[in-house]
Amino acid sequence: MPDAPPASPSSPRADSFLGHLRELRARLFVALGGLLLATLGAWPSAGTILNFLMDPVLAFLPSGESLRFFGLQDAFTLNLKISLWAGLLISSPLSLYELWAFCAPGLNPSERKRVPRLAFLALFLFLAGVSFAYFLVWPLTFRFFLGFSSETIRPLLAGDQYLSLVMGLTLVFALAFQLPLILMFLGKIGLITSQTLKKYRPYAIIAFFVIGAILTPPDAVSQCFLAGTLCLLYELSVFLVPKPQPEEPEELENEKIEEDEKEARAKAEKADEKASPEPTGEPTDEPASEPGGEPQPESVGPRVGRSAP
16 A cells, blocks of 8 residues: 655644634633633622612602512522623723733734723723713613603612613713724824814714614613713814824925926927928928838839830
8 A cells, every 4th residue: 555645734824823713712711710700709799789770760769669570580680690790890801901912912012002001091981981871871861761750650660671771871871982092093093084073073963863862762861962972072082083194395395396397298298399390281202101111212224115016
């Protein structure tokens, strides 16, 4: 039997790709493990966290009223969700570090210096959005909805629905506050300028109200708050995004040289056209030349005619 062909060595590119996948898998396991431990650690404090989340709505409920649950497993599910949200928040520094450690080797030194500042700015804007939602948007939204209650229509709030509402509102406003950072990044890489934002301002305002209608509960208060916040952040970004840079002196000089050369060539062509003689239409004694060849000399020998019969 013939010998089997030797196995070809794997390419360095394939080894590098597989190595990146193994590193990504390891870092995902670390991040998920941190999330699991943080969720388990937050479980005993789920009741305290729920009381903190209920403070904005208790001021608008009748005395003695609180959240209710209607299914046998609803209380357990509510505590599990609260613990999961708290664990996600607690373990976020570890998850962000693992993401940074995976991406940092592919960045140049200048980008490595910028990323921590951008991360700090993103964290500040995220916390500002959460605080804005908790202290301003939640109370006004609850006042709007609970203002329709009366002696015949009393509110009976389900804990699971309440948690979904408040966490959804909080997440929407926390992400909305990232708008200046996103627009600054797009301006930094040259995709937009402040003039671009001014030009498309009317379309952006319409888009913000559409987004507010989609992402917020069906009430005018939260929709207008989200759209108004996005409009204010958009106007702030107009001043933060870089303005169009004027052309460099070297580029202007090169353009002027090119224009001068074009003008000189045009003048030379006009001068050549004026210097060339115009055809008069009178016959000349010069013999016609063959196409593509030299002029043929006239024959100097005697002309031979046909002899008479």
